[in-house]
Amino acid sequence: MPEENQTLFILVSAILIAVLGIATFSRNMVWLESSSLWSDAVEKSPAKARPHYNYAVTLVEEGEFDLALKENMRALDINPALGKAYFNVGALYHRGGDVRRSIRPYRIAIALRPDLAQPHNNLGVAYMTLGRLGEAKKEFTEAITLKTDYVKAYVNRAALHMELGAAAAAAADYKSAISLGTRSGEVYYGLAMALKALNRGEEAFNAFLTAVRVNPGLAEGYFELGLILEKKGNTEKAAALYRQALSLDPSLGRAGERLSKIHK
Numbered sequence: 204m205p206e207e208n209q210t211l212f213i214l215v216s217a218i219l220i221a222v223l224g225i226a227t228f229s230r231n232m233v234w235l236e237s238s239s240l241w242s243d244a245v246e247k248s249p250a251k252a253r254p255h256y257n258y259a260v261t262l263v264e265e266g267e268f269d270l271a272l273k274e275n276m277r278a279l280d281i282n283p284a285l286g287k288a289y290f291n292v293g294a295l296y297h298r299g300g301d302v303r304r305s306i307r308p309y310r311i312a313i314a315l316r317p318d319l320a321q322p323h324n325n326l327g328v329a330y331m332t333l334g335r336l337g338e339a340k341k342e343f344t345e346a347i348t349l350k351t352d353y354v355k356a357y358v359n360r361a362a363l364h365m366e367l368g369a370a371a372a373a374a375a376d377y378k379s380a381i382s383l384g385t386r387s388g389e390v391y392y393g394l395a396m397a398l399k400a401l402n403r404g405e406e407a408f409n410a411f412l413t414a415v416r417v418n419p420g421l422a423e424g425y426f427e428l429g430l431i432l433e434k435k436g437n438t439e440k441a442a443a444l445y446r447q448a449l450s451l452d453p454s455l456g457r458a459g460e461r462l463s464k465i466h467k
Contacts, residue, residue, distance in 0.1 A: 245274070252282035259291060268295055286315030290322045297325060302332050320350035324359060331363055339363055354380045358390055365393070370400035388418025395427065404431065422452035429461060438465050 244254035259274035272295045278288045293308035309326040312319070327342030343360035346353055361376035377394035395410035408431050415424040429444035442465050445458040452458075 250281060252278040252285055252288075255281065256285060256288050256291075259288075263291075263295075268298065271295060284315060286312045286319070289315065290319070290325070293322070293329075294325060297329060302329050305329050318349065320346040320353050320356065323349065324353065324356045327356070327359060327363075331359070331366075336363060336367060340367075352383050354383050354385050357383070358385070358387075358393070361393055361397070365397060365400075370397045373397040374401065386417055388414045388416075388421045388424065391417060392421060392424050392427075395424075399427070407431070420451055422448045422455055422458075425451070426455060426458050426461075429458070433461065433465070441465065 242258055245258050248254050255274045255278035259271040259278065262268075262271035262274060272292065275288045275291045275295070278285055279292070282288075289308040290312035293305040293312060296302075296308065297305035306326065306329050309322050309329065312322040313326070316322070323342045323346035327339040327346065330336070330339035330342060340360065340363055343356050343363065346356040347360070350356070357376045357380040361373045361380070364370070364373035364376060374394060374397035377390055377397060380390055381394065391410050391414035395407045395414060398404075398407035398410055408428065411424050411427045411431070415421050415428070418424070425444045425448040429441040429448065432438075432444065433441035442462055445462045445465075448455050448458040449462075
């Protein structure tokens with residue numbers, strides 16, 4: 204097995220209400236030893252790329268992001284064809300907030316490893332953050348083409364569709380993510396918002412209800428349920444939902460405004 208196939212970490216995007224949140228790292232089909240073991244391997248074999256690369260992965264697991272970036276760079280100095288190391292460099296820049304700087308290493312990773320879906324997804328996140336929505340859509344779609352069960356790419360593309368005003372396409376992508384097994388309250392909330400935009404009220408209500416059942420801390424979900432019930436004339440239950448939303452997020456001013464109108 205090639206050295207670079209031994210380990211891999213992935214930057215995954217956390218989807219909130221139709222926007223991209225802070226990215227985090229997680230392992231994907233990875234077997235990792237402790238950083239001390241790989242640190243020792245680096246000392247014994249400083250001219251080999253694999254120990255530097257694997258040491259970087261374990262450092263990410265331990266939150267040592269600056270040192271992880273240095274070790275990835277050392278791996279690339281030794282082996283400039285290490286596509287996953289370029290991906291990791293991009294992910295580390297991205298995580299640190301330097302979105303523009305992450306784009307070049309993502310592109311190089313794609314050129315070196317066109318079979319990998321993750322760099323396309325992350326590049327799509329970067330483009331979306333920068334407002335380059337057409338390019339973002341292209342990358343999310345390519346990620347899904349390469350990995351048809353890639354839940355995060357479906358969710359990211361759904362969020363993008365919502366930003367573009369394409370609620371039907373967004374609903375389809377959210378449903379694809381759910382059919383693949385995700386149980387995220389935020390994903391159900393995203394689906395509900397898409398259905399609401401399509402005036403499919405009953406389906407939207409059920410999706411909001413599932414969202415708060417999966418994630419009982421989702422204040423916006425209770426607020427949206429309150430809006431639907433208030434519109435139906437059930438102001439008592441709507442008020443209770445608005446109060447629940449406010450208890451979870453006191454800064455949710457819209458819930459306070461609806462309560463004030465109900466109690467006039």
